[in-house]
Amino acid sequence: MSRTTTMTVRVGGALSDFVAANVGDEGSYENVSEYIRDLIRRDKERAEAEAFGRLKAELAHAFAVPEDSYQPLTAAEVIARNRT
Template identity: 85%
Template structure:
């Protein structure tokens, strides 16, 4: 995989890599950025799921209706 950076982005990466930076090399820096982005994406997905579940559990009991597995599958296909 090749990544090309120029200007301010290249300077920023250079400042974070090497003797005075937090990372030994650019590959280490990129792996860390990707891991952090992956964690953020997963955290956001979990937060959305929690919000949906909180909304569902806050609904009054009278709004629930019994469904068969076939009805749920059919509804989700639509």
């Protein structure tokens, strides 16, 4: 289910000038809302890419370990280890 939230953001000075330069006839966005939505989407994509990068690095490290060093663990042992 999609939800819409209305937010009020106040910016002044150089930030306001920068937003104004990117909105309207001279800018890349029709209105401030469109601009803010795009910024949020990009930040979300960046955060997801960083999380994926961390996961890839962790998996690469795990798979680089020699197989004979693996230890069998039960699900309960894994859960207990991850709680610490």
